[in-house]
Amino acid sequence: xxxxxxxxxxxxxxxxxxxxxxxxxxxxxxxxxxxxxxxxxxxxxxxxxxxxxxxxxxxxxxxxxxxxxxxxxxxxxxxxxxxxxxxxxxxxxxxxxxxxxxxxxxxxxxxx
Amino acid sequence: xxxxxxxxxxxxxxxxxxxxxxxxxxxxxxxxxxxxxxxxxxxxxxxxxxxxxxxxxxxxxxxxxxxxxxxxxxxxxxxxxxxxxxxxxxxxxxxxxxxxxxxxxxxxxxxxxxxxxxxxxxxxxxxxxxxxxxxxxxxxxxxxxxxxxx
Numbered sequence: 001x002x003x004x005x006x007x008x009x010x011x012x013x014x015x016x017x018x019x020x021x022x023x024x025x026x027x028x029x030x031x032x033x034x035x036x037x038x039x040x041x042x043x044x045x046x047x048x049x050x051x052x053x054x055x056x057x058x059x060x061x062x063x064x065x066x067x068x069x070x071x072x073x074x075x076x077x078x079x080x081x082x083x084x085x086x087x088x089x090x091x092x093x094x095x096x097x098x099x100x101x102x103x104x105x106x107x108x109x110x111x112x
Numbered sequence: 113x114x115x116x117x118x119x120x121x122x123x124x125x126x127x128x129x130x131x132x133x134x135x136x137x138x139x140x141x142x143x144x145x146x147x148x149x150x151x152x153x154x155x156x157x158x159x160x161x162x163x164x165x166x167x168x169x170x171x172x173x174x175x176x177x178x179x180x181x182x183x184x185x186x187x188x189x190x191x192x193x194x195x196x197x198x199x200x201x202x203x204x205x206x207x208x209x210x211x212x213x214x215x216x217x218x219x220x221x222x223x224x225x226x227x228x229x230x231x232x233x234x235x236x237x238x239x240x241x242x243x244x245x246x247x248x249x250x251x252x253x254x255x256x257x258x259x260x261x262x
Contacts, residue, residue, distance in 0.1 A: 100212030
């Protein structure tokens with residue numbers, strides 16, 4: 001099917017004062033997972049930047065999307081680089097809590 | 113009150129591009145039935161995870177079809193996701209340690225979370241998988257009785 005994926009999901013990046021913020025919009029599911037990985041890969045590898053994902057306009061995420069966030073957490077942790085999520089909608093926070101990924105985000109907020 | 117079951121059946125290509133079509137249909141049917149916004153969001157995740165598994169594991173690289181049946185009952189919605197591909201072993205229901213709660217980041221893996229989410233978000237989940245005959249996942253969510261609705 002020839003869908004317009006930009007309507008369904010898009011990620012826009014803004015770099016300011018050493019922080020890279022990626023704004024996600026729409027539905028992050030299996031069908032757009034490769035696009036999201038592609039956007040994130042160079043950003044994740046850049047240890048000089050603090051990395052933030054803003055989820056304010058994200059309407060939906062599935063376990064594929066949560067899996068990508070987990071892989072980013074791992075990669076950034078391995079580099080001792082920051083990775084934060086901001087403005088998480090209630091429904092998505094619920095999934096973060098249920099799956100247990102929430103605690104990894106929380107520990108990023110309060111590094112020991 | 114009618115006790116009969118009303119069915120809506122979708123046949124979709126087993127590709128990731130069509131999973132959102134299932135969600136759109138689910139939204140329409142569940143909202144018509146009077147499910148809350150939060151209930152519908154829960155069901156969207158559960159149904160998508162079932163479809164994802166058919167898309168990812170049932171047909172490998174070959175073309176296949178997923179059949180999604182919505183059964184509208186007076187007090188519940190049952191959603192059956194059925195494929196005719198290879199059955200998958202990826203959903204190991206005996207392993208209840210799939211969530212990340214008791215893991216540290218180095219040991220954390222995402223495998224199994226889809227199945228966990230289905231179970232956590234629905235009232236009843238059953239998976240029947242038979243070698244060579246595909247997999248059928250049945251998800252049931254009960255309609256909460258509201259005092260205000262008559």
